[in-house]
Amino acid sequence: MVVEPPCGHGSAALLEKGYRLQCRRCKSFFDGDFAGQNFDYDASYPELRGHFDGATGEMKRRTFERWLDGAGIDLAGNAVCEVGFGGAHCLAFAAERAAQAFGIEAVPENLARARALGVPDVFPFDGRPDRLPTPVDIWVLLDSFEHLPEPAGVLDWMAANSAPGAKALVVAPEAGSTSERALGRLWPHKLPDHEFHWSRAGLVEIFERHGFARASEFHPWKYVSGAMLANHLRHKFPALALPGPAVKALARVRLYFNVGQMGLTFERAR
Ligand SMILES: [Zn+2]
Numbered sequence: 001m002v003v004e005p006p007c008g009h010g011s012a013a014l015l016e017k018g019y020r021l022q023c024r025r026c027k028s029f030f031d032g033d034f035a036g037q038n039f040d041y042d043a044s045y046p047e048l049r050g051h052f053d054g055a056t057g058e059m060k061r062r063t064f065e066r067w068l069d070g071a072g073i074d075l076a077g078n079a080v081c082e083v084g085f086g087g088a089h090c091l092a093f094a095a096e097r098a099a100q101a102f103g104i105e106a107v108p109e110n111l112a113r114a115r116a117l118g119v120p121d122v123f124p125f126d127g128r129p130d131r132l133p134t135p136v137d138i139w140v141l142l143d144s145f146e147h148l149p150e151p152a153g154v155l156d157w158m159a160a161n162s163a164p165g166a167k168a169l170v171v172a173p174e175a176g177s178t179s180e181r182a183l184g185r186l187w188p189h190k191l192p193d194h195e196f197h198w199s200r201a202g203l204v205e206i207f208e209r210h211g212f213a214r215a216s217e218f219h220p221w222k223y224v225s226g227a228m229l230a231n232h233l234r235h236k237f238p239a240l241a242l243p244g245p246a247v248k249a250l251a252r253v254r255l256y257f258n259v260g261q262m263g264l265t266f267e268r269a270r
Contacts, residue, residue: 003030006151007202008209019185026202027176033185034192056228057089063223064090064142070218071169071265078137079163083154084144085122088114094140095119102136104128106147128157135163141170143261145203146194155210165270168212171220171263175199179260188236188259200262212266220263 004011009025016022022029068075075094081102085091088103091114095101105111106125114122123129139158148154158168173189174180175197180187189197204214230246 005030006148006196007198007206008152009202023199023202026205027199028202029175029197029199031190031195031197033190034195055225057087059223059225059228060087060089061093063221064093066223067169067171067218067220067263071216071263073138073167073169073265075138079132079134080138080140081132081136081158081161082140082142083158084125084141084147085114086110086142086144088117088119088122090140090142091119091122092117098138100134102132130157130160132161135166136161137163137166139166139168141168141172143171143173145170145172146189146196146198151206152210155206155212159210159212159268162268164268166268167215168207168266169263170203170207170266171261172198172203174260174262175202177260177262183260188232189261191236200264203262203264207264207266211268213268215265215267218263218265219258220261221258222261 003014003021005014005023005028007023007026007028009023013024014021014030015024016032017029019032020029021032021035075097077099079100079102080094080098081104082091082094083104085103085105086107088105088110091101091103095118101119101121103114103119103122104125105114105122108124111122111124121133136158139162145151173187173194176199180189180197208214
């Protein structure tokens with residue numbers, strides 16, 4: 001079977017390196033361990049990951065606020081659209097500050113969640129309108145780009161719905177980061193729903209091909225609780241079941257960390 005890498009460099013550029021089916025040009029790779037599994041984003045997805053949890057939401061909002069500051073992006077007066085907003089914590093935060101907030105999302109429960117949090121203008125990923133009600137000034141993609149089945153199609157859609165000078169804030173796991181290379185199969189972002197891992201070069205190139213020029217980079221530290229870490233570990237290593245009291249104790253732990261994620265901003269021409 002011939003697979004076309006979403007980075008756009010063609011199947012001839014792919015080289016097998018252990019479980020990594022790697023693009024020679026940009027070093028992004030398919031994860032051979034999870035090839036062709038057709039991951040389903042159903043209601044269990046946010047539930048299993050604690051995405052609707054209130055404490056988790058508070059961490060995500062605080063983290064998002066730091067990233068916006070770090071990227072020099074002010075939401076006030078702008079139209080924002082989050083692509084793949086998950087538990088909608090950051091989208092709700094954006095809606096409180098921006099002039100308008102839109103979101104697209106694959107999981108129906110997440111759409112319902114966003115509406116419940118006061119963000120009515122959200123659309124199913126596959127049923128998104130060709131044209132949003134107003135052009136978007138700020139795009140937000142937080143841990144979502146690596147999930148997109150057809151990133152080029154989404155970037156075309158974003159380009160068509162962008163206001164002049166629109167910006168995009170992107171945080172994604174980085175193929176080729178120190179932790180990815182050092183941890184290999186133990187890398188926390190190596191998950192069944194991450195079929196393709198983007199390198200920094202591959203990500204920059206596909207955005208630039210769609211008219212989004214790289215504007216800045218930042219280190220995406222995440223504010224997390226020990227309970228979030230425990231949830232993540234349980235998801236990655238189901239055999240590792242932490243007892244309830246341990247999770248409760250961990251819930252009180254708060255820390256910043258970043259394991260192999262890149263943060264970038266892009267900007268369209270005016
Ligand atoms: Zn490539």
